[in-house]
Amino acid sequence: MFSKDILTGVILSGAGVWTAWEARDFPSLAGMKFGPGLFPTIAGSGLAICGLLVLLTGILSMVRSGGSGQASFGLMPRLSPKAWINSICLVLGVILFAAFLDTVGFHLLALPLMLGLLLLFGINWWKSVLLALGVTMLVHFLFYSFLHVPLPWGLLEPIAW
Known part of the structure; x- marks a missing residue:
């Protein structure tokens, strides 16, 4: 069985890490300490942190329920x-x-x-x-x-x- 929170957490964390990773290649502006990659890096980092929290919640709910309970048998919930x-x-x-x-x-x-x-x-x-x-x-x-x-x-x- 697989909790939907685990899948959601992995997807959110992956999207956040990817966003922050891609933002580091944005060109910097002359004379500025930060460039156009600052906001996507912050947003991606926040998304990754939230995804990890959702993932942790899913893992904890699976542990508490003994591997059963709020679990989905497939990737598409009903x-x-x-x-x-x-x-x-x-x-x-x-x-x-x-x-x-x-x-x-x-x-x-x-x-x-x-x-x-x-x-x-x-x-x-x-x-x-x-x-x-x-x-x-x-x-x-x-x-x-x-x-x-x-x-x-x-x-x-x-x-x-």
């Missing part, structure tokens, strides 16, 4: 139809976001996409609206003010500031 629909919609949302980001723009795409996914996941409509609006504004603020990275305006290009 999911309810609602869980399959949510998973497929989330993946499709990421694909749509990547495909239409430059054309439609971050603001016009992130807000309705996040709102739709939150409503699909069963969050109250007013909490979904507040969260989608707040996260969209926060990401815009963080990218423009702190990271100095312009987000694509797309259709809103004529009114971009």
Whole structure:
């Protein structure tokens, strides 16, 4: 038997280590102590640490249950139809976001996409609206003010500031 947490922990840790490893080859900027690889290195390290914690949790739950209990016999767990629909919609949302980001723009795409996914996941409509609006504004603020990275305006290009 194999705990889902063990598999998830291994995948997350591997993705984090790979991200941090690849970020070390990013070119450095002249006159700067850090370059474009700093944030991916931090994010990859955090992902690897979280993956190790999930892995440890899975191992501990297997030890506590004596090798049985919360274990899966295969790699694909049995999911309810609602869980399959949510998973497929989330993946499709990421694909749509990547495909239409430059054309439609971050603001016009992130807000309705996040709102739709939150409503699909069963969050109250007013909490979904507040969260989608707040996260969209926060990401815009963080990218423009702190990271100095312009987000694509797309259709809103004529009114971009």
